[in-house]
Amino acid sequence: MKTALITGATSGIGKSCAHLFAQQGYQLVLVARREDKLNEIARHLADKYAIEVKTLIADVRNNAVLTAVLEGLPQQWKQIDVLINNAGLSQGLDPIDKGDTTDWDTMIDTNVKGLLYVTKIVSGWMISAKKGHIINIGSIAGKEVYPNGNVYCATKHAVDALNKGMRMDLLPHGIKVTAINPGMVETEFSVVRFKGDEDKAKKVYEGLEPLLAQDIADAIWFAVSRPAHVNINDMLIMPAAQASATLVNRK
Incomplete structure (x- = not known):
């Protein structure tokens, strides 16, 4: 049986990936911060698909805790076939001179350093096994920059560069590396960006049909399969209603 490790597994793209990979018969290692939600998802998937699920409570920003929980896995759970680096977020939407440095730290620590912390450990396991597939969730923000997106766009440009660098470094070991870069996906993303303001978050998707988390999970499965x-x-x-980071056809 194959195993997938998914970060940010309690909502959005991560949660959809957990459901889809469980449906495909993978056993799962799910990493997230919210213990109640994580345990609820794990129980549901284990019951519905008759698979095994390991849950790891960790914030990817905390390298010490993350390393401890990952290295604490039993040996058989370190045979990771697919790593989905999904944990990521955006905080704020301010011009550079008005940006909140705490928001900057949160985005850099989660989107860049957190991805690196997870990948360093799991790629080591994959190198030992001489196989594996790493999926990095980027963004249209990693391909182009938009007004007031400054630091978030910078973190996703970093993910784009890391994706290329990983592919080069891991090539001799037979490990595949894929970037999945979504445009507008309606998840908790905008709620987090606007710090819980659901009305403001809903306005992002007004007048158009955005992508769903399931659409991205389907694309990830296509790459993996x-x-x-x-x-x-x-x-x-x-x-279909979006042509670039900022050009959207609203009805």
Whole structure:
């Protein structure tokens, strides 16, 4: 049985990936901060799909805790076939001179350093096994910059660069690396960006049909399910109503 490790597994894209990979018969290692939600999802998936699920309560920003919980896994759970680096967020939407440095630290520590902390450990396990597939969740913000997106866009440009660098470094070990870059996806993303302001978050998607988390999970599964000799390097996925980071057709 194959195993997938998913970060940020309690909502949005991470949660949809957990459901889809469980449906495909994978056993799961789910990493997230919210213990109640994580345990609820794990119980549901284990019961529905008759798979095994390990839950790890950790914030990817905390390298010491993250390392302890990952290294504390039993040996058989370190045979990770697919790593989905999904944990990520945006905080605030301010011009550079008015940005909140705490928001900057949160985005850099989660989107860049957290991804690195997880990848360092799990890629080591994959190198030992001489196989594996790493999926990095980027963004249209990693392909182009938009007004007031400054630091968030910078973190996703970093993910884009790291995706390329990982593919080079892990090439000799037979490990695939794929970037999945969504445009507008309606998840908790905008609620987090606007710090719980649900009305403001809803306005982001007014007048258009955004992507759903399931759409991105489907794209990830497509990349993972290719034959052994095929790697999807990079995929940019937008709703039909979106042509660029800022150009949207609202009805």
